[in-house]
Amino acid sequence: MDEASFLDPLFRRWQRTATLSREDKRAVLALPWARRAFGRDSYLVREGEPTSVCTLLVSGFAFRQKLVSEGARQIISIHIAGEFVDLQNGLLEVADHNVQCLTRCVVAMVQKNALIELMASRDNVARAIWLDTLIDSSIFREWVVNVGRRDAKQRIAHLLCELAARLNSADPQSDGSNYDFPLTQEQIADCTGLTAVHTNRTLQTLRRDGLISLSSSRLTILDWDRLAEIGDFNERYLHHAV
Amino acid sequence: MDEASFLDPLFRRWQRTATLSREDKRAVLALPWARRAFGRDSYLVREGEPTSVCTLLVSGFAFRQKLVSEGARQIISIHIAGEFVDLQNGLLEVADHNVQCLTRCVVAMVQKNALIELMASRDNVARAIWLDTLIDSSIFREWVVNVGRRDAKQRIAHLLCELAARLNSADPQSDGSNYDFPLTQEQIADCTGLTAVHTNRTLQTLRRDGLISLSSSRLTILDWDRLAEIGDFNERYLHHAV
DNA sequence: CGGAAAATTGAGTACTCTCAACCAGCGTGG
C-alpha cells in the first residue's frame, strides 16, 4: 500500500457522513502518521496509561475491552478496518479501557495533538471526527441493551448481525452474509456477557435452526431475516456507519 | 432563576475540563434558549424522531432508555442537573434512543444548529462539547461492563456508587453518601438488566449487610469503601466529570 | 508432526426469573 492511499479508507469513511471540502481532504491526508504492524492480542491502548496517539486501523480487527476485579473480561466493541480505534480517548488524558488486536493489524498512528489542531482549524473535520465518536457511542448503547435485556440466543444473533452489517457498509462489494469471522467462541462470550460453554451451546442451536453456518473462522448467515428478527436487530443505531 | 444564570451550570461544567476564554463564555451564554418544564416520565427525546434541539437539564433527573422487541426496557444512563441530555444526538439526524424525565425537570432547549454553529466558530467550545460526549461514552462503556460481567449485588452497588460520585462531583457541597435517590426499584432493575423482584431482594441484602440505607427515596451509603469494593467501582471512567 | 488453543460434551449447580399474592404509602375525591 503506497503512502498516498494509506489514509484513504479513513477519508472515505468520514466522507460518507460529513461534508468535507477539497482543502479538508488535503489537510487530512497531510496528517503525519506512522505505519505499524501488530500481532494478535497486542495492546493498542492500555487502561490507565496516558494517551498520546490516535490509531487508525488500516487492516485487521481490533476490540475494546475492560476487566473487572475478578478478572473477567467484557468486550465493549469490535473494530474493523478503516476505523479509528481510539478517538474515544481523543480528549481524555488517561485511557479508561484497553484496546487489543483481534487479528494481525496494520495501523496508522497519528499524534493526538496533530488531530486536535486539525480539528481546531477545520471545523468540517472536527464535525466528522465528532460524528465518528457519536456513532461509536450509539453502538455502545446498543451493547448495553444487548447484554442487559436479551437472552443468549438473541445476544449472539445480534452480534453476528451487527458485524455483518458493518462489514457490508464498509465495503459494499463484500457479501455481508458470508464473511471471515474474527472472533473465537470465548471472545463472543466476552462480547455478550456469557460463558464460553454457553456460547458454544447457543451457537449450536443457531446452526441447528439453519440460521448460520460457522466453522474455521468463516461465518455464513443462511437466513438473514430470521437471524435479524431473533437478534432484534435494527440497524438504525449504526447510522449508516461503517 | 434569572435569565443570566440559567446556562451557568452548563458553563461551569465545561469549564471544569476544558479551557474556555472570556469570549467563549460570552458566546455560550449568548446562545438562544427556551426554558421548559416537564413532568415525570415525559419524553425529551424519542427514538426514531428527527432531532432538532439540544436539551440542557437545569434541574431534576433524566434517563436514556431503549426498548427491545419483547417490550423490556434497558436504561442506558442517568443524567443529573447541569448535563446536556442529548448532545449524543448532536450530529445524528434521527434519535436512536429515548430520553425521559425521571423526576420533574426544568430544561433549557437550544437549537441544534445554533450549537453546531457555535462549535464551528469557537474551537474551544467545540472541544468542550466533544469532551462532554466522550465522557458520556465512557460511562456507556462502563455500563456494558456492569451488566455484562457483574452479578446482581455488584451491579447495584456500582450504580449507587456512580450516582453518588457524580452528584458529589457536580456539587462538592453535597454529601455524596446521603442523597435523594431518584430511581424506583423497577428503574434500578432496568439500569442493571435485572428484574424488579430480584432487585428488591438484592437491595435487602445490601441493607442487611449494613452497606446502605434506602427508604422513601433517600439513600444513605453507610460504608462507602465496602460498597465501592463490592461494586468494583473505580471512578477513573468518570474522568472527574459531573 | 506435535503441542497449544479452540471447540465440544456431560453432569450438577445456582443465580436469576416468573408468576402471583400481599402490603404500605400517598394523593385524590367524595
Add this chain to the structure above:
DNA sequence: CCACGCTGGTTGAGAGTACTCAATTTTCCG
C-alpha cells in the same frame, strides 16, 4: 376526614437459563 385506588415495595414457591468444573475431541499453527 376517611375511603379508595394506584404505584411501589415485599414475599413465597417453583422453574429455567446460564454457570461451573472437568474431561475429551478437534483444529490450528509453528
